[in-house]
Amino acid sequence: MKSLPAIVAITCLPALGFAQQDFQRNLQARFIEAEHQSVIELPEGNFQLNASLWLDGKNGITIKGKGMDKTILNFSGQISGAEGIKITNGSNVTIEGLTVQDTKGDAIKTQLVDGITFRNVKAEWTRGAHEKNGGYGLYPVQCSNVLIEGCAARGASDAGIYVGQSSKIIVRNSLAMENVAGIEIENSLHAEVYDNEATNNTGGILIFDLPDLVVKKGGYTKVYRNHVHHNNHPNFAPKGNIVGKVPLGTGIMVLATNNVEIYGNRIINNKTAGTAIISYYITENPVKDSTYYPYPGNIFIHHNEYKRQRGRATMKGRMGKLFRFKLKFGKDVPHIIYDGILDDKNPGNNKICIRENSQASFANIDAANNFKKITRDLSSYDCELDILMPNAGSK
Numbered sequence: 001m002k003s004l005p006a007i008v009a010i011t012c013l014p015a016l017g018f019a020q021q022d023f024q025r026n027l028q029a030r031f032i033e034a035e036h037q038s039v040i041e042l043p044e045g046n047f048q049l050n051a052s053l054w055l056d057g058k059n060g061i062t063i064k065g066k067g068m069d070k071t072i073l074n075f076s077g078q079i080s081g082a083e084g085i086k087i088t089n090g091s092n093v094t095i096e097g098l099t100v101q102d103t104k105g106d107a108i109k110t111q112l113v114d115g116i117t118f119r120n121v122k123a124e125w126t127r128g129a130h131e132k133n134g135g136y137g138l139y140p141v142q143c144s145n146v147l148i149e150g151c152a153a154r155g156a157s158d159a160g161i162y163v164g165q166s167s168k169i170i171v172r173n174s175l176a177m178e179n180v181a182g183i184e185i186e187n188s189l190h191a192e193v194y195d196n197e198a199t200n201n202t203g204g205i206l207i208f209d210l211p212d213l214v215v216k217k218g219g220y221t222k223v224y225r226n227h228v229h230h231n232n233h234p235n236f237a238p239k240g241n242i243v244g245k246v247p248l249g250t251g252i253m254v255l256a257t258n259n260v261e262i263y264g265n266r267i268i269n270n271k272t273a274g275t276a277i278i279s280y281y282i283t284e285n286p287v288k289d290s291t292y293y294p295y296p297g298n299i300f301i302h303h304n305e306y307k308r309q310r311g312r313a314t315m316k317g318r319m320g321k322l323f324r325f326k327l328k329f330g331k332d333v334p335h336i337i338y339d340g341i342l343d344d345k346n347p348g349n350n351k352i353c354i355r356e357n358s359q360a361s362f363a364n365i366d367a368a369n370n371f372k373k374i375t376r377d378l379s380s381y382d383c384e385l386d387i388l389m390p391n392a393g394s395k
Contacts, residue, residue, distance in 0.1 A: 082104050086110075101124055125154065135241075143166045188221075189220055204226075209257040228265055228270065351385065
């Protein structure tokens, strides 16, 4: 018979007369001493912590609170470490039923973990949007078999729910609001992002490949049945961050990644671009990584619903200047924008298919030729692609 996991209960509730400092010391000790295949239970309450909690080299651990809004770990007085919770070099780790608030840096970071689940977890900065908030809410990086479900993220100065340099990913049934990027998949393979809501972010859902990272090429991503609406929040990323270039009013953005299918989404009232397909060159950042491929390709956008009130796109940042001085769409801003920057040496890599979307207008803005031949003709993109996907996750 399979042995049941050991349960380590943290029972030092403030109501029982224990100081918050004792709670923190006890909890960190449990993280350090936890045996493989054990459960660390956290009680209901709002707990003030001033140092990161770190779990390293553990397998089969569950960190379990009493509920997203019942067990709250608040790091507003943090003086040690950057993350709220950091988990490294493990496998089959689950975090569920808790909230992490007001960390100095990232809320929950996991790195080099095979099998990481975030379930009913919230990461937030309670003052709302601010450039001094931590960069990432839920932040698995260099992980595999990632599941994020029933979660929420608010106030991240980079991305609320972010998965980077990882593989076999599912993000579902989650809410991202008031972040720079709501949900971001970056340099990652085999991701499914579905049944989520992204609202009041600068950009709702971003699928990026960037240079100068350990994992060089992502792709094979499906984005479907999401409600991506009213992502018109001013960009509050710290200066120099790549997401600082994302214009407010972006629903879904695909940047320099390949084999992406976007379908069955409701993409509503994002004032600048319901969906943008762009090369890395439009950022005007130099490319020094010789192994990096800066073009998008094999992108299939179909059966989405687009709606937006007539109005002008953002007038802020580089994209705002483009709309004002080059694109001149006025109040008739297209829902789907393609920058038209092609890989001339490998034209077979450039395939973009757009078809059967509800109420969707389109423009190729011809950025490669200084926007000289902007076209709204969609007929060249009326095709379909088969984006082959293995099972994204085993959960």
